[in-house]
Amino acid sequence: MRYMLTYDLMETMRNTNEWLGASARALASYPAFAMVPNPGLQWMEAWGEVTERTFSRMVVKPDWGIHSVTGPDGRDHLVEVETVIERPFGDLIHFRVSGSEPCKRKVLLVAPMSGHYATLLRSTVQSLLGDVELYVTDWHNARDIPVSAGKFDIEDYTLYLVDFMRELGPDTHVIAVCQPAPLTLAATAYLAEQDPEAQPRSLTLIGGPIDPDATPTEVTDFGARVTMGQLESAMIQRVGFKYPGVGRLVYPGLLQLSSFMSMNAERHGKAFTDQIKRVADGQASDHDAHNRFYDEYLAVMDMTAEFYLSTVERIFKNGEIAKNEFVVDGHKVDIGKITKVAVKTVEGANDDISAPGQCVAALKLCTGLPDEMKASHLEPGAGHYGIFAGKSWRNNIRPLVLDFIDANNGTPGSKTAKKPANKNAA
Incomplete structure (x- = not known):
């Protein structure tokens, strides 16, 4: 109380x-x-x-505010947001561009759940619409989810991603931004073992803490300085009577x-x-x-206490992804089982949240993936926000990501697939 x-x-x-x-x-x-x-x-x-x-x-949850997009035909097409999968803690939504042919590039954009809504990626979404058939993870505010909906930790988050990928099929290209990068990598490896036919064609990880210890920052140092008991005592609260999630333990x-x-x-x-x-x-x-x-x-959302605490303990403190020791629903995930999904990492040279070295560590974990299916890019002068929403994203990174998708838009692992298009090859 x-x-x-x-x-x-x-x-x-x-x-x-x-x-x-x-x-x-x-x-x-x-x-x-x-x-x-x-x-x-x-x-x-x-x-x-x-x-x-x-x-x-x-x-207030911000609106996407994306009403139209200019198509290849030079005309403006209305954009409608429709829900493909509805779940208590997050939905899979589709940005349907009316009056246009479905794009050959099908992309799942995995939005971070780190205190802001998925609309934080609004400019990223706008820059991709018209060039890809776009799906986005739309995470819910924990204060609005009744306690009866149960828990939601990083294992549940990973299984949500697995279900979303299965729904979209093997012709999907996944882009994960920041926080979800390690869990998206784990979800891809999980599919590689449990349901190989549902694996995406490519995976692009942008500024994510795959190995937080590779290049420590103020964010990772904070996780190392405090104990889990201190963190739970100082950061976790119960939702008040004003919201549907009354009584739920959250990180506000x-x-x-x-x-x-x-x-x-x-x-x-x-x-x-x-x-x-x-x-x-x-x-x-x-x-x-x-x-x-x-x-x-300023538009912020609460995270469930179990998601926040398990992220700090298992991703940052214990480094389960970095050590390839992550367990989902009792199954130890082996990232080395990824053999047919092309993987690209993107980092910003001036990123003070996920510093260079943290994300590219994913490529070393993909021991079963041929070198020609690995790629990396380090954007000079770019900070954390700039690598997915700023000028660096629009002018340099976005074209490289689309080239990478096109280079791997054939059948996964087939000989007809092109080599990844890279600025910096891993």
Whole structure:
């Protein structure tokens, strides 16, 4: 019960700040004050507007906001999001482009479940639509899932991916971004052993912690410094009475957000100060650069406690994937059993979350895969976000990934399949 009260306290603080912002904005814009112009009121209204928007976004799931895409025929085609598989903890969704022929490239984009919604990959999705038949994992907010739905840890996550791959079939190309990279690798190996006919044709891992110890960062060092008991005591809370998941043990999104913000407190503080000034000067807009970024960045979701704790313990502390000792549903997964799925890794030279060396470690684990089916790319000057959503992704990495997909779009393991198209070959 103590943890439930703590959860509700955080929500109360968020709600109070949203109310203060709304009240300041409404008070400062009171018509009678217009008779006595005062710069202080202008700044008060600007502060209220930015504050209200900031704290209200923290409990809202963003919309994909992708309404149309320009097809190869030069015409705009409407985009519809449809659910292919519906599960308690996450769905498999399909971005159907109406009025266009199905694309020969079928891609499953595995979104991270690390405190943000799958919409964090909105720009990645937009850049791929029109060139691929796109499916995305859409993970649910744990606070909205009743306790009766049961647990959800990294083994359950892996089995979800296995089911999604089976549903899409062996002509699928999988792209995993950040957190799910090690579990997607494990899911592919699981299929290689249990259901070889359902294996995807290629697997692209982008900035994921396959071997966190290969190049330690502040994120991996944190996992090494604290014990699991300390982590559970400090980070895990029970969902309050306001949400359907009341009583569920979670790692709250608001707690995760506070950690993210504190890592770059000075930069975020300046960003909000500058935005208040822009609002006061009439230079801000509803969809300006600040709002586009923070509307997504501030929208956080809770993770189940068992998923968060098992990720820290088994992926980061014990290095089960890195040591090829990962067990799923009582079955020890052997990554060396991957023999027909081409694997490519992508890293950013300036990535301070999954530093260079952590992701490319996947290729060493694929001992059963021929060298000509392995590929790697290190993007100079790119940080973590840039390798899947920034300029580096659009200009350099995306074309390489599509080339890699095309090079492996034949029958897996067949002699007709081309060599992987690489910038840096592993």
